[in-house]
Amino acid sequence: MSTALIVVFALLLRMIIAYVFLPANAGFTADLEAFRFWAADLGANGPLGAYTRGYFLDYLPGYLWILWPLGALSGALTGSFDPGALIKLPGILADGLLIVATVRLASELGASTRAQRVVALLLAFTPITWLNSAVWGQVDAVGTSVLVFAVTELIKGRTVRAAALAALAAVIKPQFGILIPLIAVIAIVRARRSGDVWSLPLVALTGTAVVSVAALPFGLTVIDVIQRVGEAAATYPYLSVNAWNLWALADSGGTGIVLNGGWGSDTAPLFGFGPPALFIGTLLLAVAIAAASTSVLTSRRTSFTPQIAGIMSARNAFAEGPWRTSTSNRASIVPRSQPGRADSASNASIQRWCCSSVSARRGAESHAAGDSIANRALSALVGSTAFINGPSSHSAR
Secondary structure, eight states: OOHHHHHHHHHHHHHHIIIIISOTTOSOHHHHHHHHHHHHHHHHHOSTTGGGSSSOOOSOHHHHHHHHHHHHHHHHHHSOSOOGGGGGHHHHHHHHHHHHHHHHHHHHTTOOHHHHHHHHHHHHHOHHHHIIIIISOOOHHHHHHHHHHHHHHHHTTOHHHHHHHHHHHHHHOGGGGGGHHHHHHHHHHHHHHHTOTTHHHHHHHHHHHHHHHHHGGGTOOHHHHHHHHHHHHHHOOBSOSSOOSGGGGOOBTTBOHHHHSOOOBSSSBBTTTSOBHHHHHHHHHHHHHHHHHHHHHHOOOSSOHHHHHHHHHHHHHHTHHHHOOSOOOOOOEEOOSOOOOOSSHHHHHHHHHHTTEEOOOSTTSOOSSSSOGGGGHHHHHTTOHHHHHOSOOOSOO
């Protein structure tokens, strides 16, 4: 079965689940209502001034570029700018794009056709992927796909393209900006080795230009986008917002996801005596970036695959503390190790497949306010209404 056919079947599966098996309003209500409202407003009023209209809007312009035409199209076809159940469509289509991006990365790293097909099948039919998009209506695959394309370009030595894609991923969701510091270091190293004095400023200008173009229709500048990230960070000063990551295990001021289903503060002492999680997470991530950057500066390689794998893995492990944002989804596709010699053809295929393995934790890590997913795990597994609608919410999202 070809990758294209796998993508088609993956999209058909998600369409059937979202639009045949489930009611029109099924999903993670808080996010879906927010997406629909934003799409309707952008379709009716355009993007200029969206951030000054007085409603809650914590997304950066990147994803609003998708909601804007969706609202406009809905208005042109139905007379109502509210896209309704079609609000799940971008996330569903992005799942298909993620399969393409992953297979391309695996191919560039030397994976066999069989290994590429296995990766595609896993992404297409692993339940957590279609639960995330078709059931809950989440859109993590959008930014993840762009980030995977950026990783591929960076590994292959196309630094300018990688910078453009990484900037685009970051302006979709700031969590995806994890690759930017490493791109800067790699750009410096490659410029020094090639003797091209213009390559480094070209990389910087390209990334800045992408953010500027994305923000311009909304009346924002690059500085404004950075300020928006800071405002969003101040909105969610928590260890984990219903996310089953490492921070869920922590006790912060007597509160924690595993402990009692609560949102522990990231500034309170961990376990009653340790430093706050915000400090620990920031420190660990900074150390990971510094270690990867140092490795790049001293390496004689040109692809820097191990360093990229390291920083992406660190992002998955420690991002919740320093990023301090509501989204707790982890869907980074990471080149885990560089392809090399193996004892057999099958072992080589497995090793290369691991170079594009998926850290698939998106759907189970809902990022809205409300009840802990743990309290409804059993009912979730049998497809209860609570599971379909996601955690209840008492917030604006």
